[in-house]
Amino acid sequence: MAILTGILAPFRQWLFRLGRDERLPVVLTQRRIFIIPTRIGVLFSIVLMVMLIGAINYNLSLGHALVFLLAGHGLVAMVHTFRNLIDLRLAPGRADPVFAGETAQFTVSLDNPRRHDRFALELAFGNHDGVSIDLPAGERVTADIPCPAPKRGRLNPGRITLSTRFPLGLFYAWSYPHPPLSCLVYPKPLETPLPQASAIASGEQQHSEPGHEDFSGLRLRQPNDSPRHIAWKAVARDFAHRPLLVKQFSGGTSEELWLDWTLTPDGKNTEMKLSLLAGWVLAAERQHLRYGLRLPDRELPPDQGPAHRDRCLEILALHGQI
Amino acid sequence: MAKFKHIPSPPLERGTIPWLLACAIATAAPHVGHLPLWTSLLAGLVLFWRTWLWRNNERLPARWLLGLLVFGGATGIALEFHTLFGRDTGVALLVLFMALKPMEMRTRRDAIVLVMLGFFLLLTHYFYSQSIPTGLWLLACTALLTATLIRIHGGAQPPIAVLRYAGLLLAQAMPVMLAAFLLFPRISGPLWGLPQDAYSGLTGLSNEMTPGSLNNLIQSGAIAFRARFAGETPARSRLYWRGPVFDDYDGHTWKPHQPFTRRPESPPEIDAGEKRFDYVITLEPHNMRWLLALDLPVALPPDSALTGTLVATAREPVRQRTRLAFTSAVDYHVNPQESTALLAQSLRLPPAINPRARTLADQWRREFITPERIANAVLSYFRSENFFYTLRPPLLEGDAVDDFLFNTRRGFCEHYASAFVFLMRAGGVPARVVTGYQGGELNPVDGYLVVRQSDAHAWAEIWVTGKGWLRVDPTAAVAPSRIERGIEAALPTADPLPALVRIDSDWLRSLRNRWEAVNNTWNQWVLGYNPQRQREVLSRLGLGEPDWRGMTAALAALCGLLLLAVTLWTLRQQCALSPEQKSWLRFCRRLARLGVVRANWEGPLDFATRVARERPELGKLVKQAAGHYADLRYGEGHPEDLRKLNNCLHHLAHLQAQHWRKPF
Secondary structure, eight states: OHHHHHHHHHHHHHHHTOSOOOSSSEEOOGGGOEEEEOHHHHHHHHHHHHHHHHHHHTTOHHHHHHHHHHHHHHHHHHHHHHHTTTTOEEEEOOOOOEETTSEEEEEEEEEOOBSSOEEEEEEEETTSOOEEEEEOTTOEEEEEEEEEOOSSEEEOOOOEEEEEOTTTSSEEEEEOOOOOOOEEEEOOOOOOOOOOOEEOOOHHHHHHSEESSEEEEEEEOOTTSOGGGBOHHHHHHTTTTOOOEEEEEEOSOOEEEEEEGGGSOTTOOHHHHHHHHHHHHHHHHHTTOEEEEEOSSOEEEEEOSHHHHHHHHHHHHTTTOO | OOOOOOOOOOBOOGGGHHHHHHHHHHHHGGGGGGSOHHHHHHHHHHHHHHHHHHHTTOOOOOHHHHHHHHHHHHHHHHHHHSOSOSHHHHHHHHHHHHHHGGGGOOBHHHHHHHHHHHHHHHHHGGGTOOSHHHHHHHHHHHHHHHHHHHHHHHOSOOHHHHHHHHHHHHHHHHHHHHHHHHHSOOOOSOSSOOOGGGGTTOOOOOSSBOTTHHHHHHTOOOEEEEEEESSOOOOGGGOEEEEEEEOEEOSSOEEOSSOTTOOOSSOOOEEOOSOEEEEEEEEOOOSSSBOOEESSEEEOOTTEEEOTTOOEEESSOOOSOEEEEEEEESSOEEOSSOOHHHHHHTTOOOTTOOHHHHHHHHHHHHHHOSHHHHHHHHHHHHHHTTOEEOSSOOOOOSSHHHHIIIIIOEEOHHHHHHHHHHHHHHTTOOEEEEEEEEOOEEOTTTOOEEEEGGGEEEEEEEEETTTEEEEEOHHHHHOHHHHHHOHHHHSOTTSOOOTTTSOOOHHHHHHHHHHHHHHHHHIIIIITOOHHHHHHHHHHTTOOSOOHHHHHHHHHHHHHHHHHHHHHHHHSOOBOOOHHHHHHHHHHHHHHHTTOOOOTTOOHHHHHHHHHHHOHHHHHHHHHHHHHHHHHHHSOOOHHHHHHHHHHHHHHHHHHHHHHHSOO
């Protein structure tokens, strides 16, 4: 068995050209498309055999013709299944970060430079469920390929299995495009009460940090700014061209929350601690708190907003990984 | 290797159901004609029910109910046919399954099983008919079944697009079919014993003759066989097609004394004369061993021989349309020396029947002495007395020959032949009844002589020392026009005849001739394409006489070539360029000739800016063209833009011409 694997592995390596595609978009050439009959195809050929024997036995000349016509359909369907994949261009797109345990969606764009429509293209990673798309002639379509993300870190989904059984389901043609794809997987957040915040009254910091009392200027609105802070007057003045602005305030009591590695209960493993920290980050962001993140090897100064939240989660996701 | 996902088959889309129902109906419907009525009704009802369920989005019935229906249907069929094996039973079961399968369609796999069942059901239609309309209908059904597969695997598309794709596949599969049809090494079946009912419903002459037995046959306009003469066609009055010969009489029925399977001890002694005719007969299947040949065949096709009574018989019953090459002589003398046993048999009569006929025959024997003169006496008796030729003779009672000769005097060829042979035997002349066909009609369209069941005929043969067997047709004495012009001329118009036999209108006749010629071509070349025909065709194509290995190799090569052609057609680089892209690319090529080359990565507007900087005289034009192109391609393009872009192109061509004309 080991010997067999030893022989087969390089063969598979050569045949399927395992490895990442460097040139983008990935063009599906003849060399990259594989095709075998499906179980239905095998059933079809058995039915044809039986029919042929029947036609011979009863001397049905038209029966011969019918069997040959259907066999011709089988042969032609093989070419058509192959045609459904040939010359497709696949380019990787973005993949939004997800939390561990969720399903990541990898967006790829597929280009059909040819003059025939393509139908029922299945895109999947490994043995996971995939998506099915149709691709009209000369058009570009994007597809979101799902891939479960069980662990935090960078999810590398591996090669895509791009397959089709169109038109008759008698043949299965597939290709393994392997564009660079990756998705950030945040630790699965665990909801626990936030640790105690510490009020900081350092004058230097107070100067720059926004508060709630003294108006200090306008800035572009970010998605989770409170609607109460929107500068409606400024917006009304030039509604057509001005983006939504929010008033910024300074001063007041500013609480700073340090989400510290050391605050997590002892005796939990790293992953659990990271999950707790991720839960805190989400909770702090929900409560519009200013929070900083402190890990044994990294520190992120307190701030707030989605960008800050995402930075924090990314650091948690990549903790301990290069 | 590809790992198949072992996931359950995907559930069926609702939109595929009407396709599958259409498949079930289209493939099962032509069977209605030969199924028991209740089976058709049950199948129709179930399909209707399924359609209703689909329309109203109702749940499918429980499995136990379906199981009950299947069991009940199968039991009914078994009771109806008294067996579960056999051709018709199998077809009835298949139709039943086809109607019930849509009731349990939940996954894609179910749908595919139904389509495969449909393919199989298509084949069974050929048991009953292989005519051109059947072929066309099944072609349409094949397209429908493949369209259904496309619909199942390709998702929702407009039905017309699905059908067009199926048509494309059909068109591409057609050459493969033709190649395989031509080259696939044919084997003549059957490979094993066929069920009892395989050859039911074949008509033709019977292997015994009672007065009245031919009447049913005469009513049929069906074709018995076709003949094609290599040279000239004999005159109609000489077209006696010899079939089974009967020499055993029990007072009512004529039968062969020895079965037609028996070979004679010595071959017949034939003096064929000068005139011979070569011809090929395409015999319709009649499930009997005798062949029909022009009286008298001197050269027979392989695997056939003449019996002691000179009937050409094949080794197997004729169960499929067969082509047979014969040579016949019409002025022949046969068996001047005949075996005494056969002569004795040809004189034997059951004792003490038809006393009046015997008395008459005795009287003639004493009066005329030689066989020929006795025969003439009988014929002139038929002619001079008040005998009639009719298809509706009165029933004969008691001594059949006496009743006919002295009482009813109305009859058909069998009555005359039967009475004549009785009289001859009673008069001491060896005689026997020959049945077969007389006449035939030449189809001017394809030159085949068509002989129908309505041309069935019976005549007599007498044996004369030194001359052998002589044909005597007593019907000719009563109704000469039967022999000269055919049955429709001989019968009184009141007698019933099938419409096809009695056609007066010229254009109807020519229409029928055309249709039959087309059918004959179909029969000869499509249905009759057997191993022998295949050898003929291949050697005519210059392939010599290949054996099955050669044919398989040729077939594989041809299929490979066809597949290659389809693949090349498929893989031909077909970049879809829109009209504005084409125009823009042409514009850029023109510019390149003027020394302005657009880099591949350069967008139209950037390019225009650069051109304006480098070649101010072209700037305006390029800017216009690039603007229109950009609008068309990336903005809200308008057909007007395309026209303007093309105007720019023409303008550029104009500039170009000036550019070259300008003196340097």
